[in-house]
Amino acid sequence: MNTNASSCMETKERDNLVTEIIGRHMNSKGALIPILHEVQGIYGYLPNEVQVKIAKEMNIPISEVFGVITFYSHFSLKPKGRYNISICMGTACYVKGAGPILDRLKETLNIGIGETTEDGEFTLEACRCLGACGLAPVLTVSGQVHGRLTKDDVAGIIDNCKSDDRRIAQ
Template sequence: MSATCSIPFNGTPEQEKKLNTVIEKYKDVSGSLISVLHEAQEIYGYLPIEVQKMVSEGINVPLAEIYGVVSFYSQFTIKPKGKYKVAVCLGTACYVKGAGEIIDRIKTRLGIEEGDCSADGKFSLDATRCIGACGLAPVVTVNDDVYGRLVPDDIDGILDKYTD
């Protein structure tokens, strides 16, 4: 996992206030790091160094330990998610139906790798395990929209819908 992200941190005072409430709640509870990180990710969408530092100072746990936990669990991410979260199912059914080519086409189109976010903050790309829509394989979701039975040439048309 690359540790850097080209999109600058853009936290709001409201988010910080919410995080401080979380910190206040867990400050004196030992073993609460994962709970705090979970709620922090709910607030910010991801856990960049700025957020991890606030958590570190807030609950008095070293930053190195926090990063160790964040990088251990795949549910935590240090990269921001785009306005449109593109997810490609790489479950068995989707994969044998060509999901590999689908995700490659998306990577080329957006110029990003799995787990990354485009420089304009618009799209992020993730690969997922089976999402249970095998009948539609291969499947791509963009936020709550589901697209099935895709071929690579469908990709441009789908992504073009998300312009704003």
């Protein structure tokens, strides 16, 4: 099977899943947010063409779909890396040294906030609070919490992700 046929099939399968998700939630009050969550789970982000499909099938303006996506920080308009690093910049974390940790992350990964490394492995985000103030400063790597950090911990966290990849590949 050639790659074009394979990617077309994958696109068709995803399209069918989106239609199924919309149908399942269509008659529920506040359906848009659960639909967006599930669809983002399929794509890893919310591509423009999918936003248009959701708007059309729900019979709502595309501006409403886009407004919800851009209002909630959980939703993404761009593909994210395999590892999503989110550093807390809330008061407790900031006071206890999140700033230098963020600087080290940017330097180590060679990206800024909201960017993804060229190899597609890491996305760096900053958030206001992760709800783990007792562990400040805190960051998450794809949902896994790392607390009581210093900037010197950054290399080890990144290396752990890379070594996990090497173990999986073997």
